[in-house]
Amino acid sequence: MTFEFEIINKFFKKKTSVPLGIGDDAALINKNSKEYWAISQDTLNLNTHFLPNTPAKDLGWKSLAVNISDIYAMGAEPKYALLSIAINNKSSNWVSDFSKGLLACAKKYGVEIIGGDTTRGQTSISISILGSIFKKNILKRSGAKLGDDIWVTGELGTAALGFAYLKKKVRLKKSLAKSSTQKLQKPKPPNIRTKELYKYFNSAIDISDGLVPDLTHLIESSNLGAEVFSKYLPVNAYIKKNKIYDLALYGGDDYELVLTACKKNRNVISNLAKNGKIKISRIGKITLNKKLLVYDLNESPIKKLKKGFTHFS
Ligand code: ADP
Ligand code: MG
Helix, strand or coil: CCHHHHHHHHHHCCCCCCCECECECCEEEECCCCEEEEEEEEEEEECCCECCCCCHHHHHHHHHHHHHHHHHCCCCEEEEEEEEEEECCCCHHHHHHHHHHHHHHHHHHCCEEEEEEEEECCCEEEEEEEEEEEHHHCCEHHHCCCCCEEEEECCCCHHHHHHHHHCCCCCCCHHHHHHHHHHHHCCCCCCCCCCCCHHHCCEEEECCCCHHHHHHHHHHHHCCEEEEEHHHCCCCHHHHHHCCCHHHHHCCCCCCEEEEECHHHHHHHHHHHHCCCCCEEEEEEEECCCCEEEECCCCCECCCCCCCCCCCC
16 A cells, blocks of 8 residues: 555545545535435646646646546546636746636536635645536446456556656657657546446546556455456557557556446447447456456566555655
């Protein structure tokens, strides 16, 4: 367990009166007899979550997108958000661009900004978000069933590649440099709701810290294990060619979803993917052995898995 989660568990995790409290991508509050409110909050801090030269418009987009991702990870529909922003010596152009990005994201995903707080301080953006969900459709981290297929949306490791490029750790062709920094700076969480897809799945988590740490949260919540095969991971041609699968396993900031579904739904999910309804790949299965086993490209189990992104490390 990382220090971050030790802090949460030791000091903040108390018994609550709500249907679901600390420990999932969002908490749940009863809305009426059939629906919940899913509520969540995510913060982006300068230098921890974004580089100083991040375009303000992208930052505005990302601040909301990372919150929408947590709401989607519950199978819920994002509705309302509150924006708390600390600004230090920023020009009004910067704020204008930030708001344009934020509002473009809000429009695309059908979210209304209904409040917030504006202060002076080291640049930091914190958004609280509310989403709505029918109780029967909820996707909890704890919902995985033994034998479930593990699915992942989109492409993994691309945001980490973009980060490596911005930190001058890799040199990339112009088009790949652009697409990978876009994936890092302007993530687009996959909307499994509109595709009527959520009904096929048992559990979900979004990938903010990396596939390995986030899938570990899911199996720990479900009291089960998992096996994942590197050869099935959806990665771009550059990662595949250079065999840098660590980017896909441990790279944060992808904001894709890991979901699990009964084997009987495999064909219908594969067909939706084939018909271009959603980009989704099957990467492994849920097991009884309560740990995460990742097979490398030679199909040997990786002996010691690394950590993904962790605060305080
Ligand atoms: P995510 O990556 O999905 O945003 P986190 O890893 O940040 O989730 O948090 C894990 C869980 O701990 C979430 O349910 C979150 O609401 C809760 N949590 C995090 N920090 C605190 C805190 N300071 N007080 C109470 N709950 C917290
Ligand atoms: Mg999350």
